Amino acid sequence: MPRHFWWANMTGNIITNARAISVRRALDEWRDAGESWKEKTLALAAELYAARKECGENDTQFGRWLVENGCDDLGRDARAALVNIGKHLQLSRRVMEDSRSTSAELLWDKIRPLTLSSDRSVASSPPPETPQIAQNSPAESQSTIPEKTESESEIPRLDPAALRRSGKSRLSKLPDADLVLAHVLSHSTRAALGNIVTTKRGRPIWTLLVECIKNGAFGPPSKAVVEGTPNLRIAFPWMQANDRWVSSFDLRKPNDIQKVREFILPVVLVTEDRSALAINKIRREVDRRQLQKDEQVRQELAHQRHQRKVAAGLPDGQEEVIAYGTPLAKRARLQL
Secondary structure (H helix, E strand, O other): OOOOOEEEOOOOOEEEHHHHHHHHHHHHHHHOOHHHHHHHHHHHHHHHHHHHHHOOOOHHHHHHHHHHOOOOOOOHHHHHHHHHHHHOHHHHHHHHHOOOOOOHHHHHHHHHHHHHHHHHHHHHOOOOOOOOOOOOOHHHHOOOOOOOOHHHOOOOOOOHHHHHHHOOOOOOOOOOHHHHHOOEOOHHHHHHHHHHHOOOOOHHHHHHHHHHHHHOOOOOOEOOOOOOOOOHHHOOOOOOOOOHHHHOOOOOOHHHHHHHHHHHHHHHHOOOOOOHHHHHHHHHHHHHHHHHHHHHHHHHHHHHHHHHHHHHOOOOOOOOOEEOOEEOOHHHHHHO
């Protein structure tokens, strides 16, 4: 006979392990969502909101339940955003149709104002004259939704040993850590990031990573493993791991960071195709823009030389003499 597991919170609510299994499955499917990240995000939000309601009004107990059932993958802010999205599923679906962002926090920032206006319109409308609810109607069994969200109270954290195993310890205190941890799902990549971004040379990498997550260039949450040299897959994990061009970058070098910001990121943002063939298109467009920029610099330098030549009154065919970085006077040139 199979055993049935259950968990009871301090308010007496009992949650069977079926809910934990559903949340765990939704988390795993959300990680591997790929192009279907919108539907998987909504599904995860619905499961988290259902679990949140079953825990009653005690936010701390909800956090404890997540930890004890192995569902504490997300940071507190990301989890709170998903719970709120699950509370407003239909509205969230409409907003997500026109959004490219995969960040739960950024999505909720767009949805929240609409929920406030929706609540005001509902409050201003007159109630029905003769409300009738059947005795066994699902509406009767719905529990009251607490106004307080989990982000407003303290959620228990993992113990230090578990925190080190999860790869969060060195990243958790950095700006937008919850956002990054909700998207960088590989513990190996988190560990590599922790070794790099906490140093002076690695801070620009963290800033670039956060920017790419917020503007959608990073893509959906990823399990991509990036160890050793922090190449382009730190910011664009959907790129091919064995591509020579991708792995030739070292984002610890300021020149490579500058190249990503000036050329690669703008191209990625206008490229919808994220397949293996897209890497070749992105590389060609980046090369074209670099050549164009180099030509502009060459023409500007030639123009500056011409301006100096005209100012010096030199005839055609002669060049100004520069000694130790300083143009020589006309008399000194004649003596030479």
